[in-house]
Amino acid sequence: MSNMKTLQAKAGNVLIGGGSPIVIQTMCNTHTKDVEATLEQCRRMYEAGSGLIRITCPAPADVPYMKEIHDRLRAEGIDTPIVADIHFSAETAIAVAPFVEKVRINPGNFHKDHEVACQRFAELVKVCRQHGTAIRIGLNHGSLGERITNLYGNTPQAMAKAAMEWLELCIGEDFFNVVVSLKSSNTIVMVEAYRELAREMKERGFVFPVHVGVTEAGNGDSGRIKSCVGISSLLQEGIGDTIRVSLTEDPVNELPVAAYLADRYDGKIFSSMTALSLSGGKAVATYDAPSREKLLLDFSCDFGKRLLDREIDEVEIKGCYRDENGSSVDITSSGLGEYLVDELLQASRRRFYKPEYIACPGCGRTMYDLQGAFEQVKARTAHLKGMVIAVMGCIVNGPGEMADADWGYVGEGGGKVSIYKGKTAVLRHVPDSEAVDRLVELMEKDSI
Ligand code: SF4
Numbered sequence: 031m032s033n034m035k036t037l038q039a040k041a042g043n044v045l046i047g048g049g050s051p052i053v054i055q056t057m058c059n060t061h062t063k064d065v066e067a068t069l070e071q072c073r074r075m076y077e078a079g080s081g082l083i084r085i086t087c088p089a090p091a092d093v094p095y096m097k098e099i100h101d102r103l104r105a106e107g108i109d110t111p112i113v114a115d116i117h118f119s120a121e122t123a124i125a126v127a128p129f130v131e132k133v134r135i136n137p138g139n140f141h142k143d144h145e146v147a148c149q150r151f152a153e154l155v156k157v158c159r160q161h162g163t164a165i166r167i168g169l170n171h172g173s174l175g176e177r178i179t180n181l182y183g184n185t186p187q188a189m190a191k192a193a194m195e196w197l198e199l200c201i202g203e204d205f206f207n208v209v210v211s212l213k214s215s216n217t218i219v220m221v222e223a224y225r226e227l228a229r230e231m232k233e234r235g236f237v238f239p240v241h242v243g244v245t246e247a248g249n250g251d252s253g254r255i256k257s258c259v260g261i262s263s264l265l266q267e268g269i270g271d272t273i274r275v276s277l278t279e280d281p282v283n284e285l286p287v288a289a290y291l292a293d294r295y296d297g298k299i300f301s302s303m304t305a306l307s308l309s310g311g312k313a314v315a316t317y318d319a320p321s322r323e324k325l326l327l328d329f330s331c332d333f334g335k336r337l338l339d340r341e342i343d344e345v346e347i348k349g350c351y352r353d354e355n356g357s358s359v360d361i362t363s364s365g366l367g368e369y370l371v372d373e374l375l376q377a378s379r380r381r382f383y384k385p386e387y388i389a390c391p392g393c394g395r396t397m398y399d400l401q402g403a404f405e406q407v408k409a410r411t412a413h414l415k416g417m418v419i420a421v422m423g424c425i426v427n428g429p430g431e432m433a434d435a436d437w438g439y440v441g442e443g444g445g446k447v448s449i450y451k452g453k454t455a456v457l458r459h460v461p462d463s464e465a466v467d468r469l470v471e472l473m474e475k476d477s478i
Contacts, residue, residue, distance in 0.1 A: 036237045036271060039209050041164040042111035042131035044081055046209055047239025047271035051296050054288035055082035055241075055274050056281045057115065059392040062092045068099050068394075071281070076108045078285040082272065084113040084134060086394035088426075090125045097129040113166070115393065117427055120150035127157045132164040132209075137196050138175045148199060155205045164207045166241055167196045171214035171223070172433035186223035189214075194230050201236055209272065210238050213245035215388045215433060217260040217338060218379050220244055228269050242270035246388045246420070246431065249278040249404065251326060253389075254287050255370075256377040258327055259334030265295035266335055278389040278404050278421075290327050301328040304349065311343040317361065319351035325361070329370055330377070337378035345371055385411055388420040388435050396423035397443030398462055406466045407439055414473060420450075429453065439469055451476070 038048025046053055056075055060067040062085055075083050087096050100112050111131035116123040120140040123133050135154070140147040158165055169192055174184060182188035189212045200208050212227055214220040224242060231237045244260035247253040257275040264270050275287040293299045302319040313333060319325035329347055336342045347367045350358045361367040375381040387408060392400045404421045411419055420435035422428025425448060428440040438450030442458070447465035449457040449472065460468050 036239045037206050037208075039164045039207050039239050040162070041082060041113070043109060044111050044131075046164075046241075050271070052265070052270060052292035053081035053272040054079065054285060054292050055084060055113070055272060056080050056284045056288070057084035057113075057274070057276075057391065057393055058086070059281055059396060060394060062086055062088070062095050062099070062394040065095055065098055065102075068095075069102060072099065072103055072110070073106075073108065074282050075285070076103075076110050078282050079289060080110060080285055082111050082113055082132065084115050084274075087114040087116055087122055087126050088395060089119060090122050092394075093122070093125045093129065096126050100129055120147075120154060123154050124150075124157050127154065127163045128161045130163065132166060133158070134166040134168045136169055136173065137167065138169070138178065138192060139173070144177055151196065151199060152203060155200065155203050158207065159203075159205055162207075164209065165200075165205075166209045166211060167193060167200075168211045168213070168241070169193055170245055170431055170433075171212075171216065171219055173427070173430040186212075186214075186219050187226050189219075189223040190226035190230055193227055194234070197231070197234075197236065197238060200238075201234075206236075206238075208238050209241050211241035211243065213243050215244060215246040215256075216379070217244060217256060217263070217334075217377060220260045221263045221338060224264050224269050225267070228267075239271035240264075240269055241272045241274070243274040243276055245276055246390045246422075247276050248387045248389045249401070252373060252377070252387070253277045253279075254326060255330045255334075255373045257287060258291065258330035259338060259374070259377045261291050262295070262331040263335035263338055265291060270295070276391045278391055278401055281391065284391075286323075287327065290324075291331070294331060301332050302351075303328060303332055308342065313342045313345045315345065315347050315349075317347065317349040317351065319349070322351050322353070322359075322366070325351040325366075326370065330374060333374060334378050337374065337380050343380070345374065347371060382416055385414050385417045385419050388418065388422075388432055390421075390423050390428065390431065392423040395426060396441065398423075398441040398445070398447070400441065403439065403441070403447075403462065403466070407469065410466055410470050411473065414477070417473065419473075429455070437469065437473055439465065 036047035039046040113132040114126040137151040140150040178192045212223040247256045275284045305316040420432035420438040
């Protein structure tokens with residue numbers, strides 16, 4: 031439960047903010063037109079406790095599929111609110127709003143002309159008010175748009191300012207069924223953006239509920255640690271009413287991590303740390319953890335914020351955890367301690383011991399084997415320490431969302447990949463069987 035008094039949004043039967051428990055959510059990575067596959071994934075998400083389920087709705091032609099998915103879930107007794115994920119099209123948002131409980135939009139992308147974007151947003155607000163549909167205003171660091179970056183730069187402050195402009199419009203329309211998010215894959219940028227937004231909303235006297243997440247966090251231990259660092263830093267300050275842990279994996283895997291974070295900051299579970307000493311900027315922590323997973327999450331939440339905020343510079347971890355057979359494993363002699371410290375320092379951007387990977391979780395727009403490609407890219411680039419490498423699921427949003435990556439591997443669809451150096455596509459239409467080789471060649475040539 032957020033300890034910052036917020037307004038309350040309502041998506042179907044789920045309350046967000048205003049003192050409600052933290053709501054966990056995830057997003058389908060199936061093609062929305064593939065109704066059976068999407069339904070199957072929604073059922074698994076429901077079983078795993080997702081409080082909201084997001085599904086991409088790229089165009090008006092997808093609206094009937096969204097409606098069918100929604101109606102069939104309800105007929106099966108699954109009442110989890112459905113969130114339609116919209117990227118650019120106000121027309122799509124307006125068309126789908128009557129059939130779902132929430133729409134996620136970045137109104138800045140509705141039109142290049144800000145005045146036109148405002149008009150379209152006002153039309154959407156009207157439809158949402160009529161149908162009791164909530165809105166998430168979701169801005170990402172990589173896709174702020176020229177008008178905002180010209181005014182405020184490409185900064186966390188700019189993200190907060192951009193969000194405030196849309197929230198002002200909601201206040202002017204007397205529409206408060208709104209949640210707001212400001213995501214980045216960079217934990218420092220993301221935490222600073224949300225803090226700034228919280229300050230601005232407080233000052234304005236309207237504190238809207240906040241959806242918190244680290245976008246494009248990657249997968250495995252690194253994705254979990256990065257997500258915990260960003261999300262827990264904010265939850266500790268009472269910022270965050272609904273959360274998504276975004277992983278380039280089966281989306282159902284996101285839910286246990288999100289549930290851990292929600293339970294921990296709703297005061298239902300506690301860290302397995304048994305002793306802590308702090309001296310001269312160094313923390314030494316001892317754990318007695320029931321599992322490796324719990325140890326990883328506890329450690330990330332116990333020290334992520336302290337590292338991010340430079341309260342400490344170093345951390346050492348000792349003690350033990352239980353393996354799957356219930357046997358005690360020593361954290362130091364198993365090598366896990368050193369590895370977790372490396373990962374945590376990287377996630378909190380204090381020391382980089384390997385390349386920094388940005389990978390989107392994939393969604394209904396993904397047109398290739400994103401998870402497989404990400405694994406290949408990681409395996410082939412592990413030696414390129416210091417590089418920021420993005421692996422993105424689609425050409426529509428991928429290039430905009432990979433923010434400050436040095437190199438990007440972006441799926442075009444039809445078995446083809448584009449390779450980016452910074453914001454520029456240096457190779458297009460590369461068959462995906464050759465794309466990892468081409469990327470590595472270019473990176474190595476460039477680093478000579
Ligand atoms: S970049 Fe990834 S998550 Fe974002 S819209 Fe494209 S496929 Fe979906």
